[in-house]
Amino acid sequence: MNRRELLRRATAVILATRLGWLERAFASTRSTLDALVEFVVADRRLAAATTPRLVRTLDRFLPGSQPLSATAASILDGAAAQVKPGATFAQLNHAQKAQAFAELESLPDEAAGSIRFLVGNLQDLTAFLAYSTTRGWRLARYAGAQHGHKELKGYW
Amino acid sequence: MVLATEELDSITGRRTVHDVIVVGAGGGGPVVAKELAARGLDVLLLEAGPAWRDPEQEWSHNENTANNPATGIFRFGPGDRTQAPWARDLPQNCFVWQTAGVGGSTLHYFGNSPRAMPDAFPGYRELIPYYEWVEHTLPVQTAAMGTKEELFLHAATGIGLPTQTAKDISRAACRPQENAILQPGGTAGRTSKTKQLVYPRATGCTFCGHCPQGCFLPLRAPLNLKAKRSTHVSYVPMALTADRWTRGRAATLVPDAFALKVSAAGATRSVTWRNTRSGALTTEDAKVVVLAAGPIETPRLWLNSALPNPNDQVGRGLTDHYLDLVVGRLSRYTGSSKGATSAARADFPGYGSIEQVGVAPGLQAQGLTDSNEPGNRVLGTRLQRLLSDVDRLLGIAVITDDEVLPQNRVTLSDVMTPDAHGPIARVEIRGRTAATLNKREYLGTRAIQLLKAAGAREIVRMNWAPVLLHIHSTMRMGAVVSVDWESLAVDRVFVADNSALPNALGGPNPTLTTQAFATRTAERIFVRYFGGDPWVGRESPMSSIDDSVTAAVVTGGL
Numbered sequence: 001m002n003r004r005e006l007l008r009r010a011t012a013v014i015l016a017t018r019l020g021w022l023e024r025a026f027a028s029t030r031s032t033l034d035a036l037v038e039f040v041v042a043d044r045r046l047a048a049a050t051t052p053r054l055v056r057t058l059d060r061f062l063p064g065s066q067p068l069s070a071t072a073a074s075i076l077d078g079a080a081a082q083v084k085p086g087a088t089f090a091q092l093n094h095a096q097k098a099q100a101f102a103e104l105e106s107l108p109d110e111a112a113g114s115i116r117f118l119v120g121n122l123q124d125l126t127a128f129l130a131y132s133t134t135r136g137w138r139l140a141r142y143a144g145a146q147h148g149h150k151e152l153k154g155y156w
Numbered sequence: 157m158v159l160a161t162e163e164l165d166s167i168t169g170r171r172t173v174h175d176v177i178v179v180g181a182g183g184g185g186p187v188v189a190k191e192l193a194a195r196g197l198d199v200l201l202l203e204a205g206p207a208w209r210d211p212e213q214e215w216s217h218n219e220n221t222a223n224n225p226a227t228g229i230f231r232f233g234p235g236d237r238t239q240a241p242w243a244r245d246l247p248q249n250c251f252v253w254q255t256a257g258v259g260g261s262t263l264h265y266f267g268n269s270p271r272a273m274p275d276a277f278p279g280y281r282e283l284i285p286y287y288e289w290v291e292h293t294l295p296v297q298t299a300a301m302g303t304k305e306e307l308f309l310h311a312a313t314g315i316g317l318p319t320q321t322a323k324d325i326s327r328a329a330c331r332p333q334e335n336a337i338l339q340p341g342g343t344a345g346r347t348s349k350t351k352q353l354v355y356p357r358a359t360g361c362t363f364c365g366h367c368p369q370g371c372f373l374p375l376r377a378p379l380n381l382k383a384k385r386s387t388h389v390s391y392v393p394m395a396l397t398a399d400r401w402t403r404g405r406a407a408t409l410v411p412d413a414f415a416l417k418v419s420a421a422g423a424t425r426s427v428t429w430r431n432t433r434s435g436a437l438t439t440e441d442a443k444v445v446v447l448a449a450g451p452i453e454t455p456r457l458w459l460n461s462a463l464p465n466p467n468d469q470v471g472r473g474l475t476d477h478y479l480d481l482v483v484g485r486l487s488r489y490t491g492s493s494k495g496a497t498s499a500a501r502a503d504f505p506g507y508g509s510i511e512q513v514g515v516a517p518g519l520q521a522q523g524l525t526d527s528n529e530p531g532n533r534v535l536g537t538r539l540q541r542l543l544s545d546v547d548r549l550l551g552i553a554v555i556t557d558d559e560v561l562p563q564n565r566v567t568l569s570d571v572m573t574p575d576a577h578g579p580i581a582r583v584e585i586r587g588r589t590a591a592t593l594n595k596r597e598y599l600g601t602r603a604i605q606l607l608k609a610a611g612a613r614e615i616v617r618m619n620w621a622p623v624l625l626h627i628h629s630t631m632r633m634g635a636v637v638s639v640d641w642e643s644l645a646v647d648r649v650f651v652a653d654n655s656a657l658p659n660a661l662g663g664p665n666p667t668l669t670t671q672a673f674a675t676r677t678a679e680r681i682f683v684r685y686f687g688g689d690p691w692v693g694r695e696s697p698m699s700s701i702d703d704s705v706t707a708a709v710v711t712g713g714l
Contacts, residue, residue: 039536057224128521148363149365
């Protein structure tokens with residue numbers, strides 16, 4: 001094996017390792033945020049339509065070296081481990097997930113300001129994104145976006 | 157005239173001395189721009205966000221497309237939506253709902269235009285002619301009723317509230333909203349068929365239910381005849397055509413222009429801005445500068461400009477009405493997702509106000525899952541049940557007369573990295589007075605009473621975390637600016653946005669009051685620095701829907 005081939009193989013291994021890490025990290029983020037969305041909306045089909053929107057929204061909201069979606073997932077998993085040692089957020093039941101949020105939301109603003117902002121908005125952002133989908137509209141029996149309605153009653 | 161910065165440079169060369177530069181084309185800035193352009197002054201109006209070429213094509217009723225805080229058309233960020241929104245340092249659970257772009261937060265506002273509580277600040281009586289001027293210009297009209305408003309007002313009378321019929325609030329009472337929304341005419345409100353909802357068959361509000369997504373209806377109506385009177389369709393078109401509908405001088409609008417610095421030397425005031433698309437910097441001079449970038453960005457701009465702050469009051473005293481949401485689920489149809497977002501209210505002098513709010517499912521779900529108390533959020537199957545029919549909900553927003561506290565403030569972040577426009581704003585909500593909490597509690601209780609009277613089977617009160625939708629008093633009158641809203645520290649620099657309000661106005665929604673003050677500010681600028689005469693009370697205002705304005709808008713290509 002010449003040096004060029006050695007370099008090529010090493011690069012391939014490194015790339016494969018890195019990609020594997022990326023895939024695992026992505027899978028972890030995805031499963032944690034899937035669990036978050038199901039926690040908020042309790043509908044699997046709605047959750048499936050929502051998680052990609054949530055990831056996109058978070059990552060666009062505050063770009064950085066680590067995607068905000070991954071940061072959010074890490075925080076949730078960290079809180080999950082406090083509630084049930086060794087568990088991820090996705091492995092908690094509904095009551096435990098609520099407890100994980102309660103732990104995070106009891107952190108004092110002074111010490112955890114930005115975390116309080118992120119965690120405080122995760123659930124309502126998720127709900128907004130979910131119920132802006134056609135599946136969400138169907139669940140809410142919403143007629144959908146229209147240019148007007150026959151709803152005028154007159155004047156008080 | 158709408159110009160890109162480069163075009164402005166090529167026409168004027170650098171450092172033209174304008175009469176007035178207005179920083180910000182949101183709720184307040186365009187009022188000053190229109191009034192002074194109508195007097196013949198050379199007005200340059202800067203807006204950090206984009207201009208809108210064709211809202212019927214560019215905007216959407218879809219909540220995610222319009223209101224997503226990161227990617228939405230009405231986010232707080234640059235016009236190039238492939239870029240991230242502009243960041244704020246928000247060190248607590250809160251949500252800031254502001255829009256960048258011509259029209260600012262009036263693009264997503266509900267158009268509610270009540271006057272302030274009469275005892276909210278000294279000099280209310282003197283402001284009434286300015287209220288009347290704005291109410292005629294926008295115009296403000298009594299809201300038409302749909303099912304949700306009928307339910308709200310019947311229930312309000314059921315709990316003993318009389319109906320208020322005058323614009324000035326004198327007692328605890330309910331009423332239809334005075335809204336900056338044109339009343340429905342023709343087919344509007346009488347059909348859901350798009351083909352029948354085209355101007356001129358339909359005029360005014362079509363009851364689409366999409367006030368927060370920006371109003372581009374009725375379809376094919378001239379820009380100044382769209383139903384909801386954001387400044388984008390009222391004051392800005394009047395400013396840009398002031399040479400056509402009156403003997404004024406057309407203002408020049410420069411969008412995508414983020415102001416970085418205001419400076420003062422002798423009698424000259426300067427503004428330096430950055431083109432958010434190209435990154436180019438431009439500086440222009442003026443005899444007077446008016447800051448109207450909003451109650452977060454105006455103090456940020458002041459502090460980033462290192463302008464004098466002798467009493468350390470710039471940015472302090474933020475009030476936000478400590479909003480809350482109470483929602484009832486009824487067994488009958490409410491039409492909650494249809495019609496103007498809020499068309500009925502009740503005011504309680506000494507406490508604040510409550511108003512009926514009905515939105516599409518996305519914002520409804522967001523409101524039901526926000527809370528200061530983790531266990532109070534409506535989640536999972538409970539959310540599904542409550543939202544199982546959006547048109548059986550009746551929502552009420554609690555608008556508290558919250559008190560000024562110095563620790564609630566805007567300052568410069570020393571935690572987050574500065575952006576291309578300098579150190580970013582840090583917004584801290586650090587406390588509430590006992591009186592504020594008591595007022596909010598009183599209003600929440602009244603909202604629950606009202607929903608019970610309306611027949612609600614299930615009621616949830618959210619105890620929202622701060623939702624910064626009405627933001628005021630960060631450059632407040634008496635502490636940072638005079639009663640004319642001129643800086644106490646730097647003459648020829650004025651403020652004309654909610655930041656100059658002295659407080660939370662006793663509870664009523666702030667935009668109309670800011671616009672009334674901004675009208676007076678324009679008049680004082682004209683008298684003090686340009687030797688002119690006052691006009692309010694002496695002349696008749698021109699409505700933004702007058703035929704002459706429509707002709708000016710159409711012939712001006714807006």
